[in-house]
Amino acid sequence: MSSVDLNADLGEGFGRWTLGDDDALLGIVTSANVACGFHAGDPSTMYRTCGAAVERSVAIGAQVGYRDLAGFGRRRIDYDLGELRDDLLYQIGALEAFCRVAGGRVGYVKPHGALYNTAAVEEGQAGAIVAAVRAYDAALPVLCQPGSVLARVAIEAGVTVVGEGFADRGYRADGTLMPRSLPGAVLHDPDEVVARAVRMAVEQVVETADGELVPTPVASICVHGDTPGAVGLASRVRAELAGTGLTVESFSRP
Template sequence: MDLNADLGEGFGRWSLGDDDALLGIVTSANVACGFHAGDPSTMHRICGVAVERSVAVGAQVGYRDLAGFGRRRIDYDLDELRDDVLYQIGALEGFCRVAGGRVRYVKPHGALYNTAAVDEGQANAVVAAVVAYDRELPVLCQPGSVLARLATSAGLTVIGEGFADRGYRADGTLMPRSLPDAVLHEPDEVVARAVRMAVEQVVETPDGERVPTPVASICVHGDTSGAVNLAAKVRAGLTAAGLSVEPFSS
């Protein structure tokens, strides 16, 4: 089972999360590419540390929305969205190459992630960008989503992702962050959810409903309070359950 986190989400002198500590725990790093967060110097540094520690680097592509941290839906011209995603992958690839590595997958961020999960137009724009750049790049996304379906139809590899620290609705989508229990903070609860998703391939809703969640990667958000401790506990929990924690990408 892969363990991933969103990293490099600071900007200029403003920092968010402990990237260096998380790079000692996770096996895949979703690196912000400068549109919703991140900047060239941060991307450069994160790629260098990730390659040094054998952590797979993924392009965390998002809307052009620094002020909103990419968590506000934007109704893009779809060709423009395709090109913005393509631009972000290429930018991160440059820093990966300098570090002696390469981009190994693509994961949408925030509102783009949630919109592409249900909207064919935006999902197709993301797929078109990946297809144009490199058909060998897997797409990390919610299993059963529109993005997963369209990426599969285009011949791309889809990696199902589960969120250890997020609340789920009965249809398998994430609860909006504006709702209570949308973000989980209790370590034991987060670890139990991660292990259940990894071993049983299900997630439980606040109403107790068990929703199928076929995943190969578990995400712990890097901007969650206590993220480093939480990620360490999740990794320990997965190992204790008999799972090998390693990148899904070779």
């Protein structure tokens, strides 16, 4: 692999409430997963975030999630699958409007939170995500965990999959993310986070909570924007990735 993408979840404020330093992170990451108003975000936040991303030539992805502002999209919802597809399609279209006003475009789709975790193991909700992408633009890539159910369903439907690894999250032996309720689910040691990101990008493996190494064929590394010290951490991760000889660039045209 000659290049790697660095992404972060951005635009996750709502009204007067802000989360993370989007402006600073947009100077570091190469792809921005922008909240579309269901788990976080609002029209004004989407407008500002898309405009700032386009100014910095950062690719924009639709970070779609459950209709769950109160729970930040981290609570599983058992949707009617047709309704879930339509909710996701609505979110992609809303973000596209703000991208176009800013002179950009939606370049990919990434599910958020509980939807991400559910679609990684459940075919129904994975299928709803893929159906929404195909209905909107079948050429849009889906950013998700490699080897997940969502990855398989997308590939079978002819949708491009971009494998994603998480620098600041714990992994289980089956390659899935540890639930945030468990100790060790979120990594806080900057050195450990940086080392994990580099290992995933270079060796395409990740160390699980049990100390095992599992394959992670990733093309994009995520650093969460709401992690304490996220800006400094993302800056270190980018520098270390570049130091390996990899080109740090988006997989999607801005």
